[in-house]
Amino acid sequence: MSKKINVFWFRRDLRLDDNVGFYEALKGEHPVLPIFIFDSEILDELPEDDARVTFIFNTLQKMRQTLQDEQDSSIAMYHGKPIDIYKNLVKDHDIDTVFTNHDYEPYARERDKEIKEFLENNDIEFKTYKDQVIFEKSEVVKQDGDPYVVYTPYMKTWKEKFKEFDLKIYYTNDYLENLVENTRLPNLSLSDIGFKKSSQEIKDYEVTPTLIQEYEDKRNFPAKEATSRLGPHLRFGTVSIRKMIKKAIAEKNEIFWQELIWREFFMQVLWHNPKTKDESFKSKYDRIEWRNNEDEFEKWKNGKTGYPLVDAGMRQLNESGFMHNRVRMLVGSFLCKHLLIDWRWGEAYFAEKLHDYEMASNVGNWQWVAGSGVDAAPYFRIFNPTTQIDKFDKDKKYIKKWVEEYETEDYPEKMVDHKEARERCLKTYKSALN
Template sequence: MKSTVNIFWFRRDLRLDDNVGFYNALKSDHKVLPIFIFDEEILSKLPEDDARVMFIFDTLQEMRNELQEKYGSSIAMLKGKPKDVFKQLIKDYSIDTVFTNRDYEPYAKERDEAIEAILSEENINFKTFKDQVIFEQDEVVKSDGDPYKVYTPYMKLWKKEFEKIDLKIYYTNDFLDNLIENSRLPNLSLADIGFKKSSQKITPYTVTPTLIQEYEDTRNFPAKDATSRLGPHLRFGTASIRKMVKKAIAEKNEVFWSELIWREFFTQILWHFPHTKDEAFKSKYDRIEWRNNEDEFKKWCKGETGYPLVDAGMRQLNETGFMHNRIRMLVGSFLCKHLLIDWRWGEAYFAEKLHDYDMASNVGNWQWVAGSGVDASPYFRIFNPTTQINKFDKDLKYIKKYVSNYGKDSYPDKMVDHKEARERCLKVYKEAVS
């Protein structure tokens, strides 16, 4: 007779400590089998040298090694469609409960509902936990229960609600001996998953007291490289949001803290309004007659627009998988406003290239620059890509780092005149939204 186990399913929470669902699984009445599923539904859409897949793979191998050396356990590495994987697990093990942390993206919600239905048929419990945010879903809403659509009042209530809670860190060390004793759980290679090593690497994050204290003064200057690089680590859960919030509070830095709250604002917007991944939040913006010139889009993607700060940003993205936040706003605005190319084209390109791609934040920010989202930039606000250089890269350090042909004959002419593009944009937008 098979002994009964509980399963913990790692997803966007790739760490052993301060992991809410993992902590609760370890404290349960049965030995815990940790698993990770390389989901074919997701992998099939990615290039074979995707740096994010390599990062997930390497992180899991480090976690496996730690569990093998210290606890005689491991993490089962599995590949396939989650529904098929769980049907097999049900055959292989006597399972009491599957524990996991909640994911709020539309695909993840549908996937989890399907898994819960399969488990329910076998009388297996499915328990999910809040882990990747401080407040989720409808925990910070208006008095009538409606979600906030503007950041500032959301942020103010978020902070009020935060004062009421005891921000607990979920230390797992005392409970790791409740893992299943099996150091030979299934493993996979990158090749088994259908991938190979990437030339790009996800940078470790830096959240020192100095970085937080100087964040407000330095964060807008791309040449300084003074941002935390936390994005991918919050996305994949190699950093704990609770620990990061504690650091922001310890240094009393409202701006750094505010950036973490923005992330939760966009997460709850996507949860309440899942259609926004494909449609404008303000539906009248779907009436815009985008030009959608494919040749111009390709030039934007390659960083060959003739506007050096835009080009530096796009070349940084293509070369490294990262783009400075200040420059993301500029390149997004340039695509939507100067070229009149649909924000969804840009959002999809960022989804392919950005190491820290997160659907909620990416969609939220693209709709912001397009003017179509919640709390959006007004449509008549159009960044001037030349004067932005004077504000944020006046010594041209960032531009020269990424635009090797800047100032040379090989550097392209401006693909569009700023004044003409601005007037064209205002006319097209006004016709659509008036």
């Protein structure tokens, strides 16, 4: 009879240290087989040179190499539907327990439910842990148990609750000898999963004391390299949220800390309202009669609107997979309010392009600019894309970096007049909401 093992399933937690589920698996009584599944249900929707897939693949190869060099172990790599992979694993191994960390997105919840039922029918436990957030689900709610839909009171309650929180770091190094000894576990190449190396690169994050201290003063100016680039690393778990919170606390910087709390706010909104990935949080906003002009959508996507700050943002996104947060609000507002194109179109485009795409934050922010989400600005607040330049890029450094033909005759005319677009937007929204 083969020896019993436990399985640890890496997902949005691509690191060996300070990983709660991995730590708990390693402390168990059976050797641990680490696995990663390139989920065909997700991958089939992506372009073949997707930078995020290259990033995940390269990260996993480094993790495999570390385990091979230091522990005579590795990570088993699979490609397909998770349920099919588990059916084969159960045939090939005597598994006691599958360990993993929570994933809160609607697809992930359905997937995990199916796998849990399958494993339990085979007398295998499925244990999941909180790892990618400090507080989850209903841990920060109003006194009556209802979830928060406004950020500021959520943030205040989060901070109060945090005073009692044990900010423990889960050091796995003490237990790595409990991995299965096998350096030849199944591996894959990018081409095996239908992908090729991306020309775009996901940058390393930079969270220095200086960056944290200057964050509040510099974060709104897209020409300055003053953002942490933490987004993709939190998204894929190459960095631990507990270590990042520790850094923010050490520097006593409330604004940087609060950005991390925003992420958890949107995660709990999506957890309590999974329908918001497709439907407006405020349902009456689904009555808006969007124009959804496809030619105008193409101009917006390609950064050819005739509004320089909007165009710079879209070109930065297309070329680099990143867009400055301040500019994200402007391009989102422009799409929904100036062009009257459904926020779901913009959300889907960002999902395809953004390296740091995270459903909860992306849906939350798109619904915010459309006016349909939690804690949203009133619908009649419409950013003026020209005066935004004076506020955030008055030297036009950011614009000139991304829009080479700016101030030449090759630069396109404005596709809409701001005043007329604003009036059209107000009229359309008003007729839908009243």
